[in-house]
Structures are given as C-alpha cells and as structure tokens.
Amino acid sequence: MATARRIAHEFLERRGLTTIFGNPGSNELPFLAELPETFRYVLGLHEGVVVGMADGYAQATGLPVLVNLHAAAGSGNAMGAVTNAVHARSPLVLTAGQQVRSAIGLDAMLANLDAPQLMRPLVGWSGEPSCAGDVPRSLAQAVFEAELQRRPTYLSVPYDDWDAELDDNATATLDRRVTRGQAPDEEQLLALAGALESAASPVLVLGADLDAAGLFDRSVALAEQLGLPVWVAPSPHRLPFPNRHPLFRGVLPAGIGAVSGALAGHDLVLVLGAPVFRYHQHVPGRYLPEGAKLIQVTDDAGAAARAPMGQALVADPAPVIESLLARLPARPASGAAAFAPTPEPATAKTALHPEQVFAALRDTQPADTCYVVESTSTNAAWWRQMDLRHPGSYFFPAAGGLGFGMPAAVGMAMGLPGRPVVGVIGDGSANYGITALWTAAQYHVPVTFVILRNGTYGALRWFSGVLGTPDVPGMDIPGLDFTAIAQGYGVPGVAVRGLDELRAQLKTATAGPRLIQVDTELTTPE
Template identity: 55%
Template sequence: MTTVHQACYQILREQGLTTFFGNPGSNELPFLKNFPKDFRYILGLQEAVVVGMADGYAQATGRPGFVNLHSAAGTGNAMGALTNAWNSHTPLVVTAGQQVRAMIGVEALLANVDSASLPRPLVKWSCEPACAQDVPLALSRAIHTAAAPAPGPVYVSVPYDDWSKEAGPGFEHLAERTVQSAGALSSNALTMLVSVLDGARNPVMVVGPDVDANLANGDAVTLAEKLAMPVWMAPSAPRCSFPTTHASFQGLLPASISGISRLLEGHDLILVVGAPVFRYHQYEPGDYLPAGARLISITCDINEAARAPMGDAIVADVGLALAALSKNVHSTRRPPPAPRATPAPTEVSGALTTERVFDILNDIAPHDAIYVNEATSTINALWQRLRMTEQGSYYFAAAGGLGFGLPAAVGVQLAKPERRVIGVIGDGSANYGIQALWTAAQYDIPAIFIIMKNGTYGALRWFAGVLEAENVPGLDVPGLDFCALAEGYGVDAVNARSSEELASALRKALGSKKPMLIEVDLQSA
C-alpha cells in the first residue's frame, strides 16, 4: 500500500521541492516523520521568519518554495510575511497541519477552523482536501498554481491523520505532470507595440520587479538603447530590473500620483513593463498622467492590469514580451537621454552617514553582491549610490511589511551560495525578524547583516513631517545592542563607528564562510 505520505513526498521530489522551511508543531509531526535523506529542513524560530526565508529563497531560485506551518496559530504568525510574498509574485506552497478529521468539528485544541478561508486574500488558492485521497491532488494543484502567472503563495491544510491513509489509484501520474503557460505576445499585440514605440516622439520606460524575476534585464537594456529611452524603476521596487550604472537609468520613481506625473512630464509614451501601474504610498493627488502622454503596460497579472486607473494593459509573459520588443523595434536616431546627476563622493574620514556606508559597500563588496534592503529611511540614498548591475542583485519587501529583510537575506544566500548577500537592515525593522540570525548560524549561511543603527523609526519620522503629525509617541527605539543579540544567536558581530572600522569589518565578513553582523552607528549627513 502506498500511503498519502509516500505519494506526496514522491510528488515533491519529482517537482524539485526538496527544501522545506518550517517551524513544526504537533500537527505537523506525522507529515515530517521518516524525513527523506535527499530532502533538507531549514528550521526557523518563528513563522513569519520561516515565510520570509522561503520568500527570499523562492525569488532567488525562481522556483516555488515550500513552507510548513503549524495550524491556525502558525499561519496567523506568518500572515504579515505573506503580504510581501503576495505583492512580489513569489511562488510559495504553504502547508499547515490540521487536527485529525474526527476532532475538527468539535473545535478541539489546535483545530484550524475554516482553514481554507484563514489565509485569504493573501494567497492565490487555498484548500483543505475533502478526504485523505484528495491530498496528493491538492498538493500537485498547489505547486502548479503557485508557479503559474502571476506567481504567488498558495495554502493547503492537511488533517494529520490523512498521512497514514492509502493514497488511492492514479497518484503516480501527478508526480510527472508539467503545467506550462504560453504567454507570448500575440502577433497583433507585437505589431501594435512596435508601431507605437517606433512612432513615439519621446518615449520613456518604467521597469518593475517582474523584469528581474524573468531574467529579462538584458532585454530591457537593449530596448532602452535602441529607442534612446530613459528608464525609471517603478515606485517602491522590490527588485532591481535595470543596471543602476547605465546611462539611461534615471532612478526610482516616487510613490505618489503627482510625483510620478511630474517626473514623466514631456513624454508622449510611457511603457511600463513588469510593474503595477502604480504602487502608490503617500497621498499626493494630481493627474495620473502628464498631459499628452499615453501609457501602455505589460504585466503577467490580470489583477494588476484590471485595477490600473489609467492606460492600456497587455497581459503576457514579461520576459518573452521584452525579448520580442527588443528584437523587433527599429533603432532611433534620437540622441541618448541625459544621464542622471552623479552624487558627490562622501568624506572618507569622520562620522558614518548613510551615504558613506553605501560608498564603502561600492568600494569593497563584490560586483555581483546581492543586497536585501529593509532600511526604509535610506531607500533614496541606496538607489542613488549603490552599484547594482547583475541580474538578481536586489530584494525589498514588496508590501512594505517589516520583518522581510533579515530572513530574506538568509533565504537568498541559501539559494545563491556562489554570490555574497548583504542585508542592509534598519535597527527598527531588524527586531521583526531577528530570529533569522539563529538559522544563519545553525546552517552556516554566510549572509552579512549590516544594521543601520540610528535609534529611531526613520521612515516614520519622515512621515510624521509629511502628515504634520507632531508629538507622536513610539518613534524611537533606544537601548538596543545588536552585537549582543547576534552573539546570543551564535552569529559573530562587531560595532562600527567610523569608515575605517566599517571597511575592516566588511572585509573580514567577506573573507569568512560564516554569517556576520555589523552594527553601524549612524549619524545624520
């Protein structure tokens, strides 16, 4: 007899989901028993950290990540992290253990009441199979649904007595299935886009995270160069989809209606590729489009296409669309766009400022370093100064949910052992995922964590000024010792108060094969 347990592990193995991220409870133990030697289990000390690590891992590998949570309580702890995964189009297969079927109706302890509804609307699909024999099919469906455009998290709740039941006939077909999406531009759409781009007087391109996720940064560069287009990153970008050192790169768009229109003024065509139109934040009303401009977006997500307040949208595979456009448009005779102003270098000596930290990173970090950012008050300085030229060089919390940075840095480093991952983390946000340090230490994951310590929630202080909110409590976080915290979790740590100390610590960390935390005492520029 083949059990549901055996059938599901066969499906996971054939589909390549052999790395688990989890924090188990009693309901999950029957699923994890006799854990296969060709699988690996990455333990996180809290469920939001578990999902954050899986999020970074899945984004960096481009394949679904597998998460195992503990019933309703564990799912609840993970919900904040799911908001980031949902908004970044991260394919995650999230499973949770349920009470035995005979105990769900009486709502026994650890029963996940209405389990399929619990994670919505932060998942593409969720279910609790109607019977044990449906579990393999539900798992197979979850894997393919998570990976299909637009990718995203899915959720399956499994009563723990199901694992020992007989799988039933036909399960063997599930392991070998493939589901592919043929999302190329139609010939009519391609002809229209080429005609519009070739005929534009002054086009501009805005690129979003799905360009980088589809390994299409090079095609974006080719398209921009052939049409002499300036290129902006979409607001609040969770990935970097264009080399920041390229002459066409203009920087990061602000997350406001009027701010975007002001910067795009004078362009008759705005091509948005792989980004929502647009992910606004602070409320600064104005015209959605500058006068005389037409907007066309290409997205993998029908929801993003439908909810946009302006412009035309084409739902297609972002990578295939960019490849086709870069090949078929005609080179223009327009002069290339004027490059953005280069920020002046900072003073080598003296107090450490945000700008100086990024200059040191540029000088010392490898050219293919991967940055995971959760120092939200430093975003503008980061995009102005940090050199990011390689595919997959940057990750940020797509929904702005704190707790992403530390765990995601661990997950990305686990996925990309050949590159060095540097997490740039604010001292306020670090506390939301500090438990990830333990996982990095236990599994020898050599991520580098730079804690930007200024003793306050910097982004909130900025917003307090924007919103004219005076005398607000709870904006400062004094008395934190991140070196002591890191050492308590088993991670080497050092405090840096000067450029020389930071440079020395960074070189030491890059020369090590173990994780390291660098606490940077920041001063205002």
C-alpha cells in the same frame, strides 16, 4: 498500497521541492515523518522568519518553495511575511497541519475550523482535502497554482490523513505536469511597435518582474537600441536596470501627482513588468501628464485589470521585448554615453552618514553582491551611492512589511551559493526578523548583516512630518546592542564607529554569518 505521506513526498521530490522551510507543531509531525534523506529541512524560530527565508530563497532561485507552518496560530504568525511574498509574486507553497478530522468540528485544541479562509484573500489559492484520498491531488494543485499564478498558496491537511493507505488512482498525481504559454499575437506586437515608432517622446518604465524573469540584460538592450530614458516603477522590490546607466532616470516617486510630474514631457509611457502603479504617499494629481498615453505589458492579469488608466497587454514580457528589438531600428540616445559617477558621500558630525556606509559597501564588496535592503529611511542615500550593474542585485520587502530583510538575506544566501549576500537592515526593522540569526548560525550560511543603528524609527519620523503629526509617541528605540544579540544566537558581531574601521571589517572574508553594527545619522527617505 502507498500512504498519502509517501505519495506526497515522492511528488515533491519529482517537482524539486526538496528544501522545506518550517517551524512545525504537533499537527505537522506526521507529514515530516519518514522524510527522505534527499530533503533538507531548514528550521526557523518564528513563522514570519520562516516565510521570509522561503521568500528570499524563491526569489533567488525562481522556483517554488515548500513552507511548513503550524495550524491556525502558526499560520497567523506568518501572515505579515506572506504579504511581502504576495507582492513579490513568490511561488510559495504554504502547508499547515490540521487536527484529526473527527476533532475539527468540535473545535478541539489546534483545530482550524475554516482553514481555507484563514489566508484569504492574501494567497492565490487555499484549500483542504475533502478526504484522505484527495491529499495528493490537493498538494499538486497547491504547487501548480503557485507556479501558474506566481503567488503563495495554502493547504491545510488533517494530520490523520498522512497515514491513510490510498489506491492506485492517487499515484496518478506523480506524473502530472502543468505548463503555461502566454505569447502575444502578431497584431498586438505590430500595434505596440507602431505606437513606439509614432511617439515623439516615449519613455520606458521597468518593473521588478523583469529582473525576476531574467530579463535584466534584455531590458538594457532594449533601452539602448531605442535610446529611451528609463525609470523604475514606484516602490520597487527588485532592480530591473543598472542604476548608474546613462539612460537611467531614477525610481519613480510613489505618489500619483509626483509620478505625473516625473513623466512630464513624454507622450508615450511603456510600462514593462510592473503594476500601474504601486503608490504609497497620498499625492493627488493627474495619473499622467497632459497628452500622454500609457501601455502596460505584464503577465499579471490582476495587475492589468485593476490599473486606473492606459492600455494593457497581458503577456509574457520576454517575447514582447524580443519582438521590439527585432522590429524597431536603433536610434541614438540623447545625453551622456558613460555610466554616471557616484557623488561624494555626505558626512555627519556625531555618527556616520548612511551615504558613507553605502559608499563603503560599494567600494569593498564584489560587483555581483546581492543586497537585501530593509532600511526605509535611507532610500535616497542608497540610490545616490550604489552602483548596481548585475541581475538580482537588489531586494526590498515588496509590501513594505518589516521583518523581511534578515530572513530573506538568509534565504537568498542559501539559494545563491557562491554569490555574496549582504543584508542592509535598519535597527527598527531588525527586531522583526532577528531570530533569522539563529538559522544563519546553525546552517553556516555565508551572509553579512550590516545593521544601521540610529535609535529611532526613521521612516516614521519622516511620515510624521508628511502627515502633520509631529507629537506622536513610540518613535525612539534606544538601548539596543545587536552585537550582543547576535552572539547570543551564535553569530559573530562587531560594533564600528569610524569609517576606516567599517571598511576594514567589510573587507574581512568570512565563511559563515557575521553582523556589523554601525551607528548612523538619521536621514529621510527622500
């Protein structure tokens, strides 16, 4: 008879989950014993970094990823990063060790008394096997739930279960397959096409799910055929449309009244692959302009159900886009026909303006570079200077949780071999995931970290003005030397102050990780 461990390893190998991101504790060692040589274990020094790396890897590959966490304390350390993975719809399979079954009720050290509750309501499913014989089935459910829901799942396993010998019924899990189909019917497609044809001034609002589903180019084809202006939904964590395309109007602001104002003049808003909407700043107002209707197309049933306005079609956006392309005739677009040029970057007196840094990245890095951005105070400067025309070019912490950027850049680079990856990280954000540098060094990950150092929490300073709280403490973070920190973790680091020096460093090829620290002027998100 095979052990629960052996069956679990074989199931994971058959499903392709052979890259494990983890930070193990004692409870996890029995699962990791006898790990086949075909598996790769990527060690992180903090559980939040581990989940951030796995999140980046999952978004890069589009595949579920196994994460190995430690009991309650380690899982708790990971929860901040899990919020980003939830909103990015990353299919992470989070596993955690549990005390031996006889010690759980005693609240022994490293026991988790109610393990399935710990990650709720963040994860889409969580569980603990009812007995050792249920381990393979429970693991399979965790994987299938993550795939079907496109949301992290959580499985706690008592560590004495892994050595249990199981009967032949347990091996039935090995051949299981669970697939999903979600195509709209003919009546729904006709109604949607009719609504677009009859609208006097329709507009497209595209979401991150389109880029995740590989629909970047098809989104461009739809906008161009219908000649429709395109906005990106508020608070995007991926870019579903080229940001200098002549039909691109920008990223919608993240306030209710501000969204309504931006969409003024349109009578139909077609939202593809996005919630309606991810608001942030409290800007009261109408949800939509007077007389406007909204239709949302998403495969996320929860996002459709919680929307406060409009109609929703719960369906895979891919067949919807293809149907609209087939049914609706081409119509000319108004306005410019060429990609918009980038403006001259703003300058500053005492340090580089972030626009100068982004212009240098744009001019020196390959066109298909994947940028992982976690510098919230420089959003406006970023969109003014960047020219992103390829799928998978932009990633941002989906829930706004700091600590995503550096680990995710490592995970992205591991999941996208051969594609350049650059992490653009603020000095405040960098400290939340700084130990990702060690993993990048140990695994020789070819990733560039550009640290924008302005010595303060820039986004908080902006919010202090928005909220009328200018006198709060804890805004400044002077005295940080990221080049010394990087070198301590084994990553070459260099500090630059001038634009020519920055461009020269960015043009330098590197086979492994590197860090470039650049002092920048304080700016605001908008």
